Amino acid sequence: MRGAEALVGSLTAAGVDVCFMNPGTSEMHFVQALDAVPEMRGVLALFEGVATGAADAYARIAGKPAAVLLHLGPGLGNGLANLHNARRAGTPLLCVVGGHATDHVRFDAPLESDITAVARTVSGWVHTSGDVRDVAADAMRALAATGERGGQVATLVLPADVSWSEGASPAPPLPAAGPFPPDPSRVAAAADAVRAPGATLLLGGPALSAAGVDAAGRIAAATGTRLLVETFPRCWETGAGRTRIDKLAYFAEQAIAQLDGTSSLVLAGARSPVSFFGYPGVPGDLVPEGAAVVGLADPATDATAALEALADAVAGDADPALAPHEAPEPAPGALDVRGLCAAVAATLPQDAIVVDEALTAAASLAMSLQTAPRHTQIALTGGAIGMGLPAAVGAAVAAPDRPVVAVQADGSALYTAQALWTMARERLDVTVVLINNAAYSILRVELARTGAGEAAHSGRAGRMLDLSDPTPDFTALATGLGVPAERVTTTEGLLDALRRAQAEPGPHLVEAIVPALG
Amino acid sequence: MRGAEALVGSLTAAGVDVCFMNPGTSEMHFVQALDAVPEMRGVLALFEGVATGAADAYARIAGKPAAVLLHLGPGLGNGLANLHNARRAGTPLLCVVGGHATDHVRFDAPLESDITAVARTVSGWVHTSGDVRDVAADAMRALAATGERGGQVATLVLPADVSWSEGASPAPPLPAAGPFPPDPSRVAAAADAVRAPGATLLLGGPALSAAGVDAAGRIAAATGTRLLVETFPRCWETGAGRTRIDKLAYFAEQAIAQLDGTSSLVLAGARSPVSFFGYPGVPGDLVPEGAAVVGLADPATDATAALEALADAVAGDADPALAPHEAPEPAPGALDVRGLCAAVAATLPQDAIVVDEALTAAASLAMSLQTAPRHTQIALTGGAIGMGLPAAVGAAVAAPDRPVVAVQADGSALYTAQALWTMARERLDVTVVLINNAAYSILRVELARTGAGEAAHSGRAGRMLDLSDPTPDFTALATGLGVPAERVTTTEGLLDALRRAQAEPGPHLVEAIVPALG
Structure with a gap:
C-alpha cells in the first residue's frame, strides 16, 4: 500500500473523515488516495487560508480534530494566519504539509524552504515523516498530539516520496489525550472567591459549552458573582434560554470599566485579561489593581466540569438567570x-x-x-x-x-x-x-x-x-x-x-x- | 521626532520612496508619518501577499530596493509566499513588520507570535529595533543588507512603542553593497569552455539585462555556444531586436532533452538546473551525465559584467543573432x-x-x-x-x-x-x-x-x-x-x-x- 493511502485510511478509521485542502504537485498521491478511501471527504479551497480557517471552525463545532492538507512552505505560509487563530483557540488540528521528495531536498529546488521553522510557530507538535513504513503511525501520533495541552495544531510534514512509495500499512488510532480533570483544590479556592463579595467569573475556551454557561449561571444566581465571557470566544453556547452573560469589551478602557470593583477574578478556561494592543498610557494588564486572580481551570483543563463542580459546591439548585427571547425587528429606514x-x-x-x-x-x-x-x-x-x-x-x-x-x-x-x-x-x-x-x-x-x-x-x-x-x-x-x-x-x-x-x-x-x- | 517619522524620512532620503502596505493597529504611527513625510508614497494592498508580491516586482523593475509594511506575525504569514519568491529572485526588499509595544510582549496578547522565526525563513537579515534612538540607523542597516549576497529580503521588526516614541533622529544611508565584480579566473575558465564544442551557456538572475543578453549573443555567434535562459527569470530583457534565446523547459524530461549533448554547462547568474519537483524515476539534477559545470558568475556576482568580459575574451565584435519582429495575428475562431x-x-x-x-x-x-x-x-x-x-x-x-x-x-x-x-x-x-x-x-x-x-x-x-x-x-x-x-x-x-x-x-x-x- 502506498504511504498516502495508509495515512488517509488510518485517519478515517480514527474518525477524521474531512480534509480541507489546497494541494499541489507534492500532494498528488494524497489527492489520489481520496479515490481509494471514499470515507475521506476532500473539501477544496482556492487559497490555503480558507482551508486552515475552515479546519479551525470545523473542529470547534464538530468537537473533534480537523485535518488540512497544504502544499510546501509557501502553502503553509498562506495558511499561517488562520493557524495562528487556531493555536489561540486551542483547536485540535492536524496539519499535513507536503514536502519535496526526500532525495530532492538536496537540490534546493525553487519551492524549497524551511517548513518546520514556520510550522513550529503555530504548532505544539511538528514531525517530518521519514519512511513510508512509519507514515501511518506518524499520522496517528500527530492526531493524538492535537488533543494535548487543551487542543493544539500538530504538523506532519509528508515528503512526496513517503506519500507515493509502496510498503505502508495502516496504523490504529492512539488513545486520545483529553483535557485534565478539574483540580479539587482549585475548585475550593474558587468557591471561597465567589462566596466573597466582588467576585467576577471570566469564562473562556472550553468553559462556554451549554453545561458550562448553565453552571456559571447557577453560581451567579447563588452568590451574586458577576459573569463575563472573554472577548473572542472559540465556541460559545448563548442566546435566549441560556445564561445571559456580557462579553468583556475589546477596547481596554471599556474592559477596565467592566472589571471595576472586582476583588477577585476567577478564570474558567480563560486567560487573564490583557489589552489586545499596547497603547501609550493605557495599562496592558486588565486585572484591577489589588484584585486576586484565581485560576479555576486553565485552557487545558475540563473547564465545564470545573464549573459544574464549583456550582455544586456553592450553588445547590439555584436557577440561572436566563436570557429571554427578545429580538424585535428594527424600524424601517436607512441601515446602520x-x-x-x-x-x-x-x-x-x-x-x-x-x-x-x-x-x-x-x-x-x-x-x-x-x-x-x-x-x-x-x-x-x-x-x-x-x-x-x-x-x-x-x-x-x-x-x-x-x-x-x-x-x-x-x-x-x-x-x-x-x-x-x-x-x-x-x-x-x-x-x-x-x-x-x-x-x-x-x-x-x-x-x-x-x-x-x-x-x-x-x-x-x-x-x-x-x-x-x-x-x-x-x-x-x-x-x-x-x-x-x-x-x-x-x-x-x-x-x-x-x-x-x-x-x-x-x-x-x-x-x-x-x-x-x- | 517620533521613531516612525525618523524611519520614513531616512528611507526617502536614501531613495526608498514607495512603500507597499497593509497596516494594522501596531503600524498606525508609520501610517501617520506618511503625512509628515510627503516624499513617501504609500500604496495600500487589501492583502499582505499583494503588498509583498508588488514589492518584489517593483524592485526587479526599478533596479533599487523595495519596501513593504506588514502587521505582526499573521501579516508576515500572509505575505510569506511572495517573500519566498523574492528570496528566490534575489530581490533587495526591506520588510518592516510592526510588533507589539515592547512592554506589551510579556502579556502574550492574542496577536503575539514568533515574528523573527518566520522572518528568518525568507530573510538574510532580521533585527528587532529596541530603542527609538536607534530605529532610523537600524532601518539604514536593513536597507544596506538588502543589497548583500546579490540581493535579499531584510526584515526589521518595529515595535509599536519604538514607532510612536519621541527621541528619534534621521540616519544617513550606508554605502550600498553592490554585486561582486567578475572573477577573471572564472572568466578564463568559461572562455575555455565556450571555445570547446558542446558548450551551453545558461543565463539567469542578473545576467538577463539588455547588456547581458547582448553579450551572450556575441558569445554564441562567435563560438557556436548554445544559449538558454533559466525557466523562471527574475527580469529578462527580450523580444524582437534582442538576442534570441530559448527558455529551459519546466518539465524535467523536456529540459533534459534541451541539454542533451552538452559537454560543459556555463552558468551566468543562474543556478545549476534541477527539476522543479522530484518524480519517481526522473533525475533531480538536470546536468547531463559527464558534463562539466563551469560557474562564470553566481547570483551574487555582476553576471552582466562577467558576460561582457567573456564576450570580449572570445567574441571580438561578433554580431549576435537577434530575434526578428514576427508576431502575426492568430486566425479568427475559437480561442485556445x-x-x-x-x-x-x-x-x-x-x-x-x-x-x-x-x-x-x-x-x-x-x-x-x-x-x-x-x-x-x-x-x-x-x-x-x-x-x-x-x-x-x-x-x-x-x-x-x-x-x-x-x-x-x-x-x-x-x-x-x-x-x-x-x-x-x-x-x-x-x-x-x-x-x-x-x-x-x-x-x-x-x-x-x-x-x-x-x-x-x-x-x-x-x-x-x-x-x-x-x-x-x-x-x-x-x-x-x-x-x-x-x-x-x-x-x-x-x-x-x-x-x-x-x-x-x-x-x-x-x-x-x-x-x-x-
Whole structure:
C-alpha cells in the first residue's frame, strides 16, 4: 500500500473523515488516495487560508480534530494566519504539509524552504515523516498530539516520496489525550472567591459549552458573582434560554470599566485579561489593581466540569438567570450598524451558528444576540483577520443540519473571500451578512487611540484606511465566486433578504451598505 | 521626532520612496508619518501577499530596493509566499513588520507570535529595533543588507512603542553593497569552455539585462555556444531586436532533452538546473551525465559584467543573432492557448513589461514572445503561485510610463486577486489576460507525471483539481474590485479587447475562455 493511502485510511478509521485542502504537485498521491478511501471527504479551497480557517471552525463545532492538507512552505505560509487563530483557540488540528521528495531536498529546488521553522510557530507538535513504513503511525501520533495541552495544531510534514512509495500499512488510532480533570483544590479556592463579595467569573475556551454557561449561571444566581465571557470566544453556547452573560469589551478602557470593583477574578478556561494592543498610557494588564486572580481551570483543563463542580459546591439548585427571547425587528429606514445587528437577531434561526468577524460592529452584534434565539457563536480568537468566511465554511461542513450566519466586516472579508467559492461548491447553508462601510473602520478608531488620530479621515495617511476609490462591490465578488448575492441599504431590505436567504438552501451573501464610523 | 517619522524620512532620503502596505493597529504611527513625510508614497494592498508580491516586482523593475509594511506575525504569514519568491529572485526588499509595544510582549496578547522565526525563513537579515534612538540607523542597516549576497529580503521588526516614541533622529544611508565584480579566473575558465564544442551557456538572475543578453549573443555567434535562459527569470530583457534565446523547459524530461549533448554547462547568474519537483524515476539534477559545470558568475556576482568580459575574451565584435519582429495575428475562431499567446504577442506594445504567471500556457507564451516587440519579462522565481497580479502592480508602480501585460492563469489569480483593487486605486496601466480554463491544469499534468494520473479528470480526486462547479467569473470579480473587464471566447475578440484595453489608461482585465488541457 502506498504511504498516502495508509495515512488517509488510518485517519478515517480514527474518525477524521474531512480534509480541507489546497494541494499541489507534492500532494498528488494524497489527492489520489481520496479515490481509494471514499470515507475521506476532500473539501477544496482556492487559497490555503480558507482551508486552515475552515479546519479551525470545523473542529470547534464538530468537537473533534480537523485535518488540512497544504502544499510546501509557501502553502503553509498562506495558511499561517488562520493557524495562528487556531493555536489561540486551542483547536485540535492536524496539519499535513507536503514536502519535496526526500532525495530532492538536496537540490534546493525553487519551492524549497524551511517548513518546520514556520510550522513550529503555530504548532505544539511538528514531525517530518521519514519512511513510508512509519507514515501511518506518524499520522496517528500527530492526531493524538492535537488533543494535548487543551487542543493544539500538530504538523506532519509528508515528503512526496513517503506519500507515493509502496510498503505502508495502516496504523490504529492512539488513545486520545483529553483535557485534565478539574483540580479539587482549585475548585475550593474558587468557591471561597465567589462566596466573597466582588467576585467576577471570566469564562473562556472550553468553559462556554451549554453545561458550562448553565453552571456559571447557577453560581451567579447563588452568590451574586458577576459573569463575563472573554472577548473572542472559540465556541460559545448563548442566546435566549441560556445564561445571559456580557462579553468583556475589546477596547481596554471599556474592559477596565467592566472589571471595576472586582476583588477577585476567577478564570474558567480563560486567560487573564490583557489589552489586545499596547497603547501609550493605557495599562496592558486588565486585572484591577489589588484584585486576586484565581485560576479555576486553565485552557487545558475540563473547564465545564470545573464549573459544574464549583456550582455544586456553592450553588445547590439555584436557577440561572436566563436570557429571554427578545429580538424585535428594527424600524424601517436607512441601515446602520445597530439596525443591521437587530435584523440579524430578529431573523436568526434557532440553533444557528453565528460566525462573528464584525469588528467595529461586534459590540452591537453581541448586544443584539444576547436575546436572539439560542445559538452558537464563534469568534476571531487570535486577531488575525480573514477568519470569518473560512470559519463559516468549516462550521457548515461540521454541522450540515444547522444554518450558519456569518456577520462579516468588509476589510477582513477581502483577505479570504475565496471561501465563498467553497460555500458554492459544497452547497453550504451559509448566509453572509457583509457589512460594507468602505473603510478599515477599526483602524480609524485605533489610529485615534494610539494618538495618531488627526489623520484618520483625510490626507495621505487616511487614504491607507479607506476602502473607497474604488469601493469593493461584494455583490459582484460573491456572484463571481458562485454565491447568489444582493445589496441592501435599508433595514426592511435587509430583513427581507435575510429571510429569503435562510429559506433557500445553499449559500447567500447580503451586502449591507452602512455609513462608515466617525 | 517620533521613531516612525525618523524611519520614513531616512528611507526617502536614501531613495526608498514607495512603500507597499497593509497596516494594522501596531503600524498606525508609520501610517501617520506618511503625512509628515510627503516624499513617501504609500500604496495600500487589501492583502499582505499583494503588498509583498508588488514589492518584489517593483524592485526587479526599478533596479533599487523595495519596501513593504506588514502587521505582526499573521501579516508576515500572509505575505510569506511572495517573500519566498523574492528570496528566490534575489530581490533587495526591506520588510518592516510592526510588533507589539515592547512592554506589551510579556502579556502574550492574542496577536503575539514568533515574528523573527518566520522572518528568518525568507530573510538574510532580521533585527528587532529596541530603542527609538536607534530605529532610523537600524532601518539604514536593513536597507544596506538588502543589497548583500546579490540581493535579499531584510526584515526589521518595529515595535509599536519604538514607532510612536519621541527621541528619534534621521540616519544617513550606508554605502550600498553592490554585486561582486567578475572573477577573471572564472572568466578564463568559461572562455575555455565556450571555445570547446558542446558548450551551453545558461543565463539567469542578473545576467538577463539588455547588456547581458547582448553579450551572450556575441558569445554564441562567435563560438557556436548554445544559449538558454533559466525557466523562471527574475527580469529578462527580450523580444524582437534582442538576442534570441530559448527558455529551459519546466518539465524535467523536456529540459533534459534541451541539454542533451552538452559537454560543459556555463552558468551566468543562474543556478545549476534541477527539476522543479522530484518524480519517481526522473533525475533531480538536470546536468547531463559527464558534463562539466563551469560557474562564470553566481547570483551574487555582476553576471552582466562577467558576460561582457567573456564576450570580449572570445567574441571580438561578433554580431549576435537577434530575434526578428514576427508576431502575426492568430486566425479568427475559437480561442485556445496558442491563439491566446499569439494575440498577446501581436498586440504587445513596444517596451512593455510582461508578467508571466501563465503556468500551463507559459511554454506557448515564451515561444510567441520571442519575436514580439522588445519587452521585459518577469516570472515566478520561487514557484509560490499568486505572484502574477501583485507583480503587475509593482511593475506598473516602478515604471509608470511602460504598459504592463499580465498573462495570468486562473487558479493562481485566485490566490491574490485583491491586487486588482490596487490597480484600480492607483490607476495603473495594466492589462490582465486572465486564462480561464476552469481547472488547476498544471496539477492535472503533474498528477499524471507523478504516476497518479488515472484520477486527474474524474472522481473524488479529480474534483480537487477542477475549478468548475462553479466556474469563477473573473469578469464579475474584476468589476467588483473596480477594474473594467470583459470576457472573450474567440481570437478576434481577444485581439479587439487587448487593443481597446491598451488604448485606454488604467487597468483592464480580459477574461479569455480556453478549453482545459487533456
